[in-house]
Amino acid sequence: MSLIVQKFGGTSVGDPQRIRAVARRVAQAAEAHEVAVVVSAMAGETDALAALARELGGPAPDPRETDALLATGEQKSSALLCLALRQLGRPARSFTGVQMGLRTDAAHTRARIRGIDAERIRAVLQSGAVAVLAGFQGADAEGNITTLGRGGSDTSAVAVACALGADVCEIYTDVDGVFTADPNQVPAARKLDAISYDEMIEVASLGAKVLQIRSVKFAMRYGMPIHVRSAFHGAAGTRVVAEESVMEKLVVSGVTCDRNQAKIRVSGVKDQPGVAAELFGPLAEAEIVVDMIVQNTAHDGSTDMTFTVPQGDCPRALEISQRVGPLLGGSSVESDEGISKVSVVGLGMKDHAGVASRMFRILADEGINIQMIGTSEIKISVVIEEKYTELALRALHAAFMESGF
Amino acid sequence: MSLIVQKFGGTSVGDPQRIRAVARRVAQAAEAHEVAVVVSAMAGETDALAALARELGGPAPDPRETDALLATGEQKSSALLCLALRQLGRPARSFTGVQMGLRTDAAHTRARIRGIDAERIRAVLQSGAVAVLAGFQGADAEGNITTLGRGGSDTSAVAVACALGADVCEIYTDVDGVFTADPNQVPAARKLDAISYDEMIEVASLGAKVLQIRSVKFAMRYGMPIHVRSAFHGAAGTRVVAEESVMEKLVVSGVTCDRNQAKIRVSGVKDQPGVAAELFGPLAEAEIVVDMIVQNTAHDGSTDMTFTVPQGDCPRALEISQRVGPLLGGSSVESDEGISKVSVVGLGMKDHAGVASRMFRILADEGINIQMIGTSEIKISVVIEEKYTELALRALHAAFMESGF
Numbered sequence: 001m002s003l004i005v006q007k008f009g010g011t012s013v014g015d016p017q018r019i020r021a022v023a024r025r026v027a028q029a030a031e032a033h034e035v036a037v038v039v040s041a042m043a044g045e046t047d048a049l050a051a052l053a054r055e056l057g058g059p060a061p062d063p064r065e066t067d068a069l070l071a072t073g074e075q076k077s078s079a080l081l082c083l084a085l086r087q088l089g090r091p092a093r094s095f096t097g098v099q100m101g102l103r104t105d106a107a108h109t110r111a112r113i114r115g116i117d118a119e120r121i122r123a124v125l126q127s128g129a130v131a132v133l134a135g136f137q138g139a140d141a142e143g144n145i146t147t148l149g150r151g152g153s154d155t156s157a158v159a160v161a162c163a164l165g166a167d168v169c170e171i172y173t174d175v176d177g178v179f180t181a182d183p184n185q186v187p188a189a190r191k192l193d194a195i196s197y198d199e200m201i202e203v204a205s206l207g208a209k210v211l212q213i214r215s216v217k218f219a220m221r222y223g224m225p226i227h228v229r230s231a232f233h234g235a236a237g238t239r240v241v242a243e244e245s246v247m248e249k250l251v252v253s254g255v256t257c258d259r260n261q262a263k264i265r266v267s268g269v270k271d272q273p274g275v276a277a278e279l280f281g282p283l284a285e286a287e288i289v290v291d292m293i294v295q296n297t298a299h300d301g302s303t304d305m306t307f308t309v310p311q312g313d314c315p316r317a318l319e320i321s322q323r324v325g326p327l328l329g330g331s332s333v334e335s336d337e338g339i340s341k342v343s344v345v346g347l348g349m350k351d352h353a354g355v356a357s358r359m360f361r362i363l364a365d366e367g368i369n370i371q372m373i374g375t376s377e378i379k380i381s382v383v384i385e386e387k388y389t390e391l392a393l394r395a396l397h398a399a400f401m402e403s404g405f
Numbered sequence: 406m407s408l409i410v411q412k413f414g415g416t417s418v419g420d421p422q423r424i425r426a427v428a429r430r431v432a433q434a435a436e437a438h439e440v441a442v443v444v445s446a447m448a449g450e451t452d453a454l455a456a457l458a459r460e461l462g463g464p465a466p467d468p469r470e471t472d473a474l475l476a477t478g479e480q481k482s483s484a485l486l487c488l489a490l491r492q493l494g495r496p497a498r499s500f501t502g503v504q505m506g507l508r509t510d511a512a513h514t515r516a517r518i519r520g521i522d523a524e525r526i527r528a529v530l531q532s533g534a535v536a537v538l539a540g541f542q543g544a545d546a547e548g549n550i551t552t553l554g555r556g557g558s559d560t561s562a563v564a565v566a567c568a569l570g571a572d573v574c575e576i577y578t579d580v581d582g583v584f585t586a587d588p589n590q591v592p593a594a595r596k597l598d599a600i601s602y603d604e605m606i607e608v609a610s611l612g613a614k615v616l617q618i619r620s621v622k623f624a625m626r627y628g629m630p631i632h633v634r635s636a637f638h639g640a641a642g643t644r645v646v647a648e649e650s651v652m653e654k655l656v657v658s659g660v661t662c663d664r665n666q667a668k669i670r671v672s673g674v675k676d677q678p679g680v681a682a683e684l685f686g687p688l689a690e691a692e693i694v695v696d697m698i699v700q701n702t703a704h705d706g707s708t709d710m711t712f713t714v715p716q717g718d719c720p721r722a723l724e725i726s727q728r729v730g731p732l733l734g735g736s737s738v739e740s741d742e743g744i745s746k747v748s749v750v751g752l753g754m755k756d757h758a759g760v761a762s763r764m765f766r767i768l769a770d771e772g773i774n775i776q777m778i779g780t781s782e783i784k785i786s787v788v789i790e791e792k793y794t795e796l797a798l799r800a801l802h803a804a805f806m807e808s809g810f
Contacts, residue, residue, distance in 0.1 A: 016460045049481070055421045057488030065491070068499050069484035072477035076454070079474035083462030086470070094473050098503060099548055143504055 002167045003125065004029060007038040007135065007157035011174050012231040013077045014043035016084075022231070023084035025172075026130060030090055036121060036131040036164060038157040039081055041073025049073055063108030067137075067147045071097065074134035074153070082132050091129035095121065097137030097145065102156065104138040104146045111138060111146035113155065113218075116163035125164075133160060151212030158215040162222040169219065170227045171211060177228050177237030178203065178210055181255040185390050186397045193236075195253055196243040200226075202345040202379045203254050216240060243347060251348030251355060252400040257389050258341040261291060262314035263371065264307055266321050268331035271303040275328050279305060282320050288313045292341070292374040292381065302329065306372060308383065311337055339371065340389040343381040344396055355400075356380050362399050368392055407572040408530065409434060412443040412540065412562035416579050417636040418482045419448035421489075427636070428489035430577075431535060435495055441526060441536040441569060443562040444486055446478025454478055468513030472542075472552045476502065479539035479558070487537050496534035500526065502542030502550065507561065509543040509551045516543060516551035518560065518623075521568035530569075538565060556617030563620040567627040574624065575632045576616060582633050582642030583608065583615055586660040590795050591802045598641070600658055601648040605631075607750040607784045608659050621645060648752060656753030656760060657805040662794050663746040666696060667719035668776070669712055671726050673736035676708040680733050684710060687725050693718040697746070697779040697786065707734065711777060713788065716742055744776065745794040748786040749801055760805075761785050767804050773797055 006026060013019050022039075029035050040046075049069050053061040078094040085092035101117030124131045135153025138146050148155050154171060161169035178200065181189040195203070197220035204213040210228055219226050219240065229237030239245075269275055276295070283290055290307050297303040309317045318335045325333045349355045359380055363370060368391065372383035384392055411431060418424050427444075434440050445451075454475050458466040483499040490497035506522030529536045540558025543551050553560050559576060566574035583605065586594040600608070602625035609618040615633055624631050624645065634642030644650075674680055681700070688695055698712040714722045723740045730738045754760045764785055768775060773796065777788035789797055 016457065019461060052421065052485060053488055056424060056485050056492065058492055061488050062491050065484045065487040065497075065499055068501070069481055069488075072481045072484075075480075076474055076477045079470045080457060080461050082470040083458055083466050083474075086467050087461065087463055092470075094470055096473070096550070145501070 001034055003034040003036070003164055005036045005038065005157055005161035005164065005166045005169045006172060007153060007170065008040065008172045008231060009153065009174070010040040010043040010045070012172055013039055013081065016080075019077070019080050019084050023081060023088055023090075025231070026081075027085060027088045027090040030130050034125040036125060036133060036160060036166070037081065038133045038135045038153055038160060039074060039077045040135050040153040041070075042077050045073040045076070046070055064144055067108045068145045070147050071134070071137040071145045074136050078132045078134040082130075085130055085132070091127070092132055093124045093129050095131060095133045097134055098139040098143065100133050100160070102138035102159070104140055104148070106140040106142070106144065106146065108144075108146055110149040111140070113138065113148070113159050116159055118160070118163040121160070121164065148214075151214075154212035154215035155218060158218045158224055158226065162218065162224050166224070168225050168227050170229060172229060172231035173210060174231060175210060176230045176235065178240070178254070180253065180401045181393055181397045182257075185257070186255065186393050188394075188397060188402055190401070192238050192253060193248065194239045194241055194246045196246050196347055197240060198243060198378055199253050199345050199347055200240045202343070202376065203256055211240070246347070249348055250346055250401075251352045252344045252346035253348075254345045255393055255397045255400065256343050256345065257393055258343075259386060259389060260311050261308040261339060261341050261383070262311045262317075262335055262337040263339050263383060264309065264314070264317055264321055264333065264335045266305045266325045266328070266330045266333050268302045268329065269305055269325065270329040271297050271301050275303075276305070278328055279321065279324055280307075282324055283309075283317060286316055286320060288317050288320075292372055292383065294372045294374070302331075308339070308341065308372070338386045339383050340386040341381050341383050342389065342392045342396065343379055344400060345379045347378055349378050349380070358399070359396065362395050363392060366391055366395050406439055408439040408441070408569055410441045410443065410562055410566035410569065410571045410574045411577060412558060412575065413445065413577045413636060414558065414579070415445040415448040415450070417577055418444055418486065421485075424482070424485050424489050428486060428493055428495075430636075431486070432490060432493045432495040435535050439530040441530060441538060441565060441571070442486065443538045443540040443558055443565060444479060444482045445540050445558040446475075447482050450478040450481070451475055469549060472513045473550045475552050476539070476542040476550045479541050483537045483539040490535055490537070496532070497537055498529045498534050500536060500538045502539055503544040503548065505538050505565070507543035507564070509545055509553070511545040511547070511549065511551065513549075513551055515554040516545070518543065518553070518564050521564055523565070523568040526565070526569065556620075559617035559620035560623055563623045563629055563631065567623065567629050571629070573630045573632050575634060577634060577636035578615060579636060580615060581635045581640065583645070583659070585658065585806045586798055586802045587662075590662070591660065591798050593799075593802060593807055595806070597643050597658060598653065599644045599646055599651045601651050601752055602645060603648060603783055604658050604750050604752055605645045607748070607781065608661055616645070651752070654753055655751055655806075656757045657749045657751035658753075659750045660798055660801045660805065661748050661750065662798055663748075664791060664794060665716050666713045666744060666746050666788070667716045667722075667740055667742040668744050668788060669714065669719070669722055669726055669738065669740045671710045671730045671733070671735045671738050673707045673734065674710055674730065675734040676702050676706050680708075681710070683733055684726065684729055685712075687729055688714075688722060691721060691725060693722050693725075697777055697788065699777045699779070713744070713746065713777070743791045744788050745791040746786050746788050747794065747797045747801070748784055749805060750784045752783055754783050754785070763804070764801065767800050768797060771796055771800050
């Protein structure tokens, strides 16, 4: 008998009616498979709890207590799903993070998984019942409740699938799978049947919300196939698998954008060793994630340092840059939130020259100016003025995905 | 340094503002004492969760999952109180039932406490922090979450106080203490400074909502003093203590009523051994709590059996009686929900004759007919027509509590 791990997000368990629909879906799968289900908190619950935490605990509420508070959301939805399953005549048993033996480090609100002692889950599955697991949570060595950070339920699901040696980890979502671009922005976008872990990681890190990046890294490490599919119908979605299992190797498998970036430029800093470290050290200490970094050296021995950060961190990043910049000889510091990062991702790029130059040409033909460029083995990203985002996406999608390139 | 356990109910932690008020109160106590706090779920939360459980799990939702669901209410309020305490600069640490080592049997939704492994609580107290404990919950030997039944937080508080060897268990409530009668019904009622465990158990079992009866039994067994006091001001409330510690030994220390009873009469059953067992056996199996039982034997060898049950159980109890009654020769079965049980309670009755006859005389003087009578060592209860309840309460209070009797 095969073993499947299914994960349902907050929207799928957002109210009693939807929980019943999920229960029907799970019960159907349980006719033919052993099934462990991982659930998120009901939609809106985590935000409401986090708001309460800030109301009583201030802007930076104590992380241990925040975790104890937030974890109630998934405990609640997992118990409710069990009740709905039992109403369908399907035995089911809920597990909190502690009960499922999900061990983490002690980094509250963003804990890393250390391991899973899955005996109790396995015993429940072997008894013929469905195991319903509270996502997003675990416990540290002291038994304190920890959470894995936003989107942690995906990671819980993949980790449980790996620990159980499941055949597949199904991630149910409100979209049909992974698309070549966001269908809301690029009407011609089409669903991919399969995508490699590497591509999925790039796509996820570039702002696609469909799958949490840590969960994909986890799946890649253990070779666990993920199936991203719709919670609303039974059609197959997109399989996220090892590169060698992807049949249709596209040069570019996706075009994506991230509007949530801001750009900061520190002009005229000294061009000498250690300057970058002095600037980015304080940003790292402030836990600001810097994404793209570009450095242009001028003839006069000075250099411009430009980088992007999440928009929400821009004010703090600007403040730090304004403090540190002058110490490095910087003449001015400016920020720009009106930008967007547009990327093309694809395994085929590795051995297919000319993708970058073609991308730049397409953008030039549309009259879009490129402000920054960043590349990886399977990705090219450019920063452009935000208002050109959709134009860029559609033009790139048409050229790379809809033509015979 | 003395050690105090404080318990705050759902109303006291009903919203963020009230949680902050509780935090100030706890922080103040923590200046001079080691303090462990037990909290209920925010007012309304348990009912809302129970409604969700019925919506998804049917009229009798699975008890294990119901417990996992309900327990989130107290986990949430305990974490929130910790956050509020920390904002006041007072270190605090929340504990779930599992974390506080509160071991119970496996009787979900009405578990009994087996013991408390209080080392972790003690370590937190010794570190100078406040321990904030989720009331109402524990875990069975398998690590399943259990709950102690309605009002279980009082029992949690007393049990923790006993396990820690606390100096006192303070129960904070929305009334000022234990009164000689319900002030809403008897304006002349006055607050008692102290009451014995025995009296409190009678008063609680007679419908006074101020303290959960199991918690008083627990306190009595371990000799743990309880202090019932107002959550809204600092004045002393009522101490619940051993009989020998009650200074002012009143003949009658309270007059109380229970309007939530219904009466069932099975007429003309055979007057022979085993009849009572045959009737009350099936009621016990249906988990219906029978309170008063009166049997009148007639000359003709038949007898009338009258008993009271909680109003909510009346339809089921009636159905069972109608089924069993005829088998016992019963000629008719009838029920009456329009009744009320009025009681006087007092240690002094033990060695003070005439309380019963005086009670009957007072009621007769008001023209109130007595339908049933029940007595214990320190209590006399009568069942009367419900509409006379307040009249009876006031007359009895005036005679026993306000005169020089």
